[in-house]
Amino acid sequence: MMSPDDFYEWHDEPRQGDIVLCGVSRVIAGDHFSPPQWESLDAHFLQVEDAWDAGHSLGLAAGIGLAMVITHDCQLDKEWNQRVRELQRAGMPIEQAEAQATADMTLDRTLVVSPLIDPSDLRGGRGNVMAGRVIGYLPVPKHQDELVTECVVDLTYQCTVDRLDVVKVTSISETARKQLRYALIQLDALRTADLGFQIEAVVGRTISKVEVPDRDPLTVRIQLDDGQVIQLLQQPGTPDQETGRTGEFFSSRGQD
Amino acid sequence: MSPQVQIRQAPPRDDSEMSGPWSILPIADTLLERRSSTSTRLGMPFVIHDRDALLLGSDAITGASVSCASQFWKTDISSTESGIIYTASPRPVREEVQKLRDEIARRTRLTRQQIARAAGVDRRSLSAWVKGSATPSIDKFERLQTLAEVAREIDAAEPGRSTEVLLSRTAGQDLLDHIAAGHFNRVRDWQTLQGSTPSVRIEHRRSTKRPLHQNALDAYLSGQLRPLGRVATIRPESDYEQDLSEADRLMPDEPIRRSRRGYR
Numbered sequence: 468m469m470s471p472d473d474f475y476e477w478h479d480e481p482r483q484g485d486i487v488l489c490g491v492s493r494v495i496a497g498d499h500f501s502p503p504q505w506e507s508l509d510a511h512f513l514q515v516e517d518a519w520d521a522g523h524s525l526g527l528a529a530g531i532g533l534a535m536v537i538t539h540d541c542q543l544d545k546e547w548n549q550r551v552r553e554l555q556r557a558g559m560p561i562e563q564a565e566a567q568a569t570a571d572m573t574l575d576r577t578l579v580v581s582p583l584i585d586p587s588d589l590r591g592g593r594g595n596v597m598a599g600r601v602i603g604y605l606p607v608p609k610h611q612d613e614l615v616t617e618c619v620v621d622l623t624y625q626c627t628v629d630r631l632d633v634v635k636v637t638s639i640s641e642t643a644r645k646q647l648r649y650a651l652i653q654l655d656a657l658r659t660a661d662l663g664f665q666i667e668a669v670v671g672r673t674i675s676k677v678e679v680p681d682r683d684p685l686t687v688r689i690q691l692d693d694g695q696v697i698q699l700l701q702q703p704g705t706p707d708q709e710t711g712r713t714g715e716f717f718s719s720r721g722q723d
Numbered sequence: 724m725s726p727q728v729q730i731r732q733a734p735p736r737d738d739s740e741m742s743g744p745w746s747i748l749p750i751a752d753t754l755l756e757r758r759s760s761t762s763t764r765l766g767m768p769f770v771i772h773d774r775d776a777l778l779l780g781s782d783a784i785t786g787a788s789v790s791c792a793s794q795f796w797k798t799d800i801s802s803t804e805s806g807i808i809y810t811a812s813p814r815p816v817r818e819e820v821q822k823l824r825d826e827i828a829r830r831t832r833l834t835r836q837q838i839a840r841a842a843g844v845d846r847r848s849l850s851a852w853v854k855g856s857a858t859p860s861i862d863k864f865e866r867l868q869t870l871a872e873v874a875r876e877i878d879a880a881e882p883g884r885s886t887e888v889l890l891s892r893t894a895g896q897d898l899l900d901h902i903a904a905g906h907f908n909r910v911r912d913w914q915t916l917q918g919s920t921p922s923v924r925i926e927h928r929r930s931t932k933r934p935l936h937q938n939a940l941d942a943y944l945s946g947q948l949r950p951l952g953r954v955a956t957i958r959p960e961s962d963y964e965q966d967l968s969e970a971d972r973l974m975p976d977e978p979i980r981r982s983r984r985g986y987r
Contacts, residue, residue, distance in 0.1 A: 480956040488939045488948065499926075507930045514924040517893075533936040544955035551957065569953060576953060583935055614939045614948075630951045636939045679972070 468597055468606040469643060475610060476640035481543055481578070481630070484644040485536040486607070486615055488634040491582050491626050492529035501528060504588040504621065508532045533636065534580035534628075535605070535620045537651060546574040576630045583607060583618045605650045610637060620647070622654050670697065817855035820864070823871045824853065830874040831885040833899075841870045841899040866902050873898065873910055880914070888913060 478485075491508055495501070501509040510530035518525035536543075547568050554564035568574065586593035586604075596619050597606045605620040614636050639647075649664065667674055672691040679687055687699040827838050839849040842863045851857035859867070870889075877885045889898045901910045934940075942948050 480954075481951055487951070488936055488943055506928075507932060507934050510928055510930065512926040512928070514926075516922050516924070531936060531940065532934070533939055541958055544958060547955040548958050565955075565957075569955065585932075585935060612942075614942060616935060616938075618935055631953065633951045634939070634943050634948050635951050636942075636948060 468599065468608055469646070471608045471611055474608050474639055474643045475637055476643075478638040481536065481635070482638055482644075483536055483538060483540050483543070484639040484647050486583070486636045486638070487534055487536060487578075487580065488531070488636055489534055489580060489628050489632060490529060491532050491534055491580065491624070491628070492527055493624065493626060495526040495528045497524060497526055499526065499528070503590075504584045505582075505624065506588070507585070508582055508624075533583040533615060533618075535583065535607075535647070536578050537581050537620075537622065537625065537647065538577075538579045543578065547571075550574060577627050578630055578633060579625055579627050580633075581620050581622045581625050583615065584621045586617075586619045589619075599646070599650075603650070603654045605647055620650075622650055666697065670695075816858050816864075817853055820849070820852040820859065820867065823867045824849065827867075827871050827874050830871075830878045831889060833886060833889065837890075837899060838867070838870065841902040842866045843903040862905065865907075866905070869907050869910060870899070870902050873902075873913055876911075877913065 493505075495509075495512070497514070499512050505528070508530045509528035511528070513527040513529065515525040515527075517523070550568040550571060551561070551564045554567055555561060559567070586596045586606075589596055589604075591601070595601050596604050597617070599606050603621070603623045605622060607615060607618050607620060609615065609617045666689065670691065672693055672695065674689050675692045676690040677687065678690075685700060689697040689699065691697065824835070824838055827833060828835070833841075835849060836846045839846045842849060842859070843866060844859075844863060848857060852859050874885050874889065877888050881888065891897060898910055898913060939948065
């Protein structure tokens with residue numbers, strides 16, 4: 468687990484990875500089943516009778532809790548940004564465009580968050596979870612002001628909240644945000660999303676850009692933060708049985 | 724001389740808004756006038772709910788014969804004995820509609836569109852009835868009356884809840900839908916329907932452990948933390964685009980794991 472100094476870093480603007488105080492909710496069955504790790508979040512049970520119009524009710528468990536914003540930065544304020552750019556293209560000065568977009572209450576203002584939970588409540592114990600070895604959970608160290616205790620973000624619980632009902636508690640560093648994105652990818656899309664991280668570990672640099680040239684789809688060009696470019700070349704005619712791609716490194720400074 | 728009463732049905736009209744049996748029109752406060760002199764009112768309250776009521780009324784008035792060569796909202800009663808023709812001149816339809824609409828709006832917070840929905844028409848038709856540029860059919864007028872009647876009942880039984888009760892849904896339909904469908908008996912039994920409307924049950928559970936968010940909540944309540952609010956941030960435009968056709972080329976295939984039975 469990262470140290471608090473490496474994990475926390477204050478930023479004024481809303482960002483992916485922000486830790487917030489907000490309401491969270493999930494749909495539940497009629498027996499109000501609540502797993503141990505979510506018991507503290509499930510403070511209220513709402514049962515809407517006949518919501519299905521067939522004698523079938525709709526159940527909700529809701530409560531207040533700490534949560535991490537998992538919406539990507541680019542999705543935050545997306546409609547607001549689009550509106551600002553439309554107005555700018557129509558010839559409006561940026562300040563006026565921002566003011567007009569802000570006054571438009573119809574623009575999307577939602578965030579997706581995942582709650583912070585006590586790892587002791589998880590089946591299997593807290594060791595592996597706090598070490599970051601369990602897919603679906605991101606370890607969070609104790610905040611220096613004790614606003615956040617040592618816990619994990621439960622990425623398997625995601626809900627949409629309105630930013631008007633969200634209180635920002637703290638934000639996290641770029642390194643911690645990378646861990647969050649990696650955990651999200653592994654949970655939602657790719658169980659083996661570590662190729663890029665392995666490359667970064669091997670070359671000791673950070674990948675700043677990845678592209679596949681249109682004219683050469685067998686090649687993947689990886690640009691590092693120091694300007695070096697790594698070119699991954701698939702061997703024609705000999706695809707690997709497991710991944711379909713083998714890697715061969717060609718490195719040069721400042722050129723292909 | 725024994726009265727001779729003749730009733731003639733109103734002639735059928737092409738206008739569908741005007742169709743229907745004229746005799747069941749519930750016309751309140753009708754005054755009979757001599758057709759020959761509009762200034763002379765006989766001043767007889769004459770309520771016509773159905774054909775029988777008209778017969779009784781006409782019997783009492785003329786003691787002679789009655790002919791109903793009326794149009795939809797007008798009834799002529801003539802005496803063959805005296806030769807005098809009486810004309811029923813009820814309050815104009817538009818005034819009746821306006822009165823009902825205003826009463827419904829006063830007792831509930833229904834919009835004109837919702838009132839029109841109960842009558843089975845759109846808002847413009849309702850407005851046209853009030854202006855007098857169109858006339859409602861009996862069916863639609865009856866729906867308005869039923870809505871007003873039910874609003875009155877709900878207002879008396881549960882003051883302040885008329886709108887809520889009228890708009891509460893059962894099986895996807897509210898009382899306005901039932902009125903529009905002509906299910907008047909079901910609507911008048913609104914209390915039974917209301918008993919089956921969706922309700923929300925809430926249970927609270929207090930955690931025995933100190934919640935993780937307690938420190939942050941205390942900080943917020945003491946003013947140390949602030950809501951995000953609506954302040955937005957300018958972000959790069961290019962990041963809004965995606966090309967799903969790239970997925971097949973860029974994403975690795977899921978490894979195929981077969982069980983001994985061949986299932987994935």
